[in-house]
Amino acid sequence: MPNPYLEGNFAPVSIERTDDHELPTDGVVPPDLDGRLLRNGPNPVVVPADPDDYDWWGGDGMVHGITLRGSKALGYANRWVRTRRLAEVLGTEPPPGPAEPVDGPANHHVVRHGGVTLALGGTGLPLALSGNLERARLHDFDAMVATPVAGHPKLDPVTGELVVFGVDVFGPPFLRTHVVDPGGAVTATVEVDLPRAVLVPDLGVTATRVVIFDLPVVFDLGLAAAGRSSPYRWMPEAGARIGIATRRGNDGVRWIGVDPSAVSHVVNAFDDGDRVVCDVVRYDSALDLPSGGPMSSRPPVLVRWTVDPTANRVVEEQLDDLPVELPRIDPAVVGRPHRFAYCQELSPLPQWWQPRGLVRYDLVRGEATRFDPGPYRAASEPVFVRGADGHAEDEGWVLTVVYDAARGASDLVILDATSFAGPPVATVHLPARVPFGFHGSWLPAGE
Numbered sequence: 116m117p118n119p120y121l122e123g124n125f126a127p128v129s130i131e132r133t134d135d136h137e138l139p140t141d142g143v144v145p146p147d148l149d150g151r152l153l154r155n156g157p158n159p160v161v162v163p164a165d166p167d168d169y170d171w172w173g174g175d176g177m178v179h180g181i182t183l184r185g186s187k188a189l190g191y192a193n194r195w196v197r198t199r200r201l202a203e204v205l206g207t208e209p210p211p212g213p214a215e216p217v218d219g220p221a222n223h224h225v226v227r228h229g230g231v232t233l234a235l236g237g238t239g240l241p242l243a244l245s246g247n248l249e250r251a252r253l254h255d256f257d258a259m260v261a262t263p264v265a266g267h268p269k270l271d272p273v274t275g276e277l278v279v280f281g282v283d284v285f286g287p288p289f290l291r292t293h294v295v296d297p298g299g300a301v302t303a304t305v306e307v308d309l310p311r312a313v314l315v316p317d318l319g320v321t322a323t324r325v326v327i328f329d330l331p332v333v334f335d336l337g338l339a340a341a342g343r344s345s346p347y348r349w350m351p352e353a354g355a356r357i358g359i360a361t362r363r364g365n366d367g368v369r370w371i372g373v374d375p376s377a378v379s380h381v382v383n384a385f386d387d388g389d390r391v392v393c394d395v396v397r398y399d400s401a402l403d404l405p406s407g408g409p410m411s412s413r414p415p416v417l418v419r420w421t422v423d424p425t426a427n428r429v430v431e432e433q434l435d436d437l438p439v440e441l442p443r444i445d446p447a448v449v450g451r452p453h454r455f456a457y458c459q460e461l462s463p464l465p466q467w468w469q470p471r472g473l474v475r476y477d478l479v480r481g482e483a484t485r486f487d488p489g490p491y492r493a494a495s496e497p498v499f500v501r502g503a504d505g506h507a508e509d510e511g512w513v514l515t516v517v518y519d520a521a522r523g524a525s526d527l528v529i530l531d532a533t534s535f536a537g538p539p540v541a542t543v544h545l546p547a548r549v550p551f552g553f554h555g556s557w558l559p560a561g562e
């Protein structure tokens with residue numbers, strides 16, 4: 116059976132290119148968008164002979180960059196993220212840096228912090244990328260981090276601190292969180308003792324605390340030794356719990372039991388007195404299917420978990436019944452109460468995991484506004500950028516790369532977040548197809 120993650124716009128591209136010229140655009144790029152959109156995602160250099168051996172989540176990373184300036188799109192470039200393994204395959208210089216931890220594909224996110232652009236995966240150290248994306252070096256935060264770093268760091272918009280975390284499957288404590296100051300120095304590391312290595316794709320970070328998900332997607336050494344593309348399996352009998360800790364871990368972790376489920380992404384988390392409110396993309400189960408397919412038999416939904424450590428309980432409220440993924444918010448409200456969330460809308464059953472349009476949620480009014488990219492077109496993650504004159508949380512732009520199956524091509528689509536249903540304010544026709552990936556960041560010029 117074909118692997119769906121090698122078909123259509125999940126299929127990798129085989130060429131690295133640089134286009135330093137104005138890109139054809141319908142509409143006008145907002146003049147306050149002065150910088151570069153970087154996006155990361157899986158793009159294997161060599162596709163396994165047996166499609167069942169390909170795990171989309173583990174594919175080699177490729178970063179795509181689109182430059183916007185002066186109301187125009189001025190260029191596009193894409194480069195593989197040259198991990199040690201990939202540099203060997205490509206015959207390029209290996210990235211300098213420590214030999215441990217094990218190499219990882221660095222395919223999940225790309226962020227800028229402390230003057231460094233980091234590509235992050237989850238099974239290895241981040242890689243610091245050069246401005247032209249061509250060179251990489253392993254980034255161990257001045258030797259303060261020696262274990263893998265996951266692909267969902269959280270940037271505190273008030274303090275400028277970056278909270279990063281990662282799972283080390285090879286031994287306890289299994290999970291570590293780190294606080295990185297605005298200059299890039301690690302100022303705290305918290306070891307979170309878990310009974311076993313589990314998949315922790317994301318965690319919540321409020322202004323004061325972190326929310327940890329110890330959910331039963333369990334690392335299985337037997338699967339890893341057998342060379343299975345994904346070494347995790349669904350094991351609900353292992354139990355499930357949510358932990359609350361201070362960012363610096365000085366009071367330990369307060370654990371609260373919950374029903375087994377899986378969380379792929381945290382929309383945001385914030386303090387509500389002693390309680391923590393955490394909006395997440397939740398699956399009923401995960402990795403309960405044969406390898407080479409979607410990560411779950413059932414689509415995810417958006418839920419709000421209100422965690423009450425005093426009452427020792429978690430209350431769930433389902434926020435919508437649409438299948439959604441890749442949620443984003445205004446970076447200015449990370450860790451604080453958020454009103455708006457932007458998500459990729461997925462398809463109806465049975466191929467629920469196929470990208471479709473976008474949804475904007477107004478969580479105060481309980482409203483959902485959909486953006487339909489048009490027939491045979493499908494949107495990637497929506498990245499919100501606050502406008503230069505934007506005062507309210509939704510006064511800004513939403514950037515998404517849309518695949519047009521009829522043309523076999525990709526466009527950068529820019530939406531006004533306050534007129535989310537469209538039409539777009541600008542559609543930039545990219546010179547190359549951009550495969551569906553995971554996450555990206557807007558990097559303002561000069562930062």
Ligand SMILES: [Fe+2]
Nearest residue numbers: 266380553554
């Ligand atoms: Fe992610």
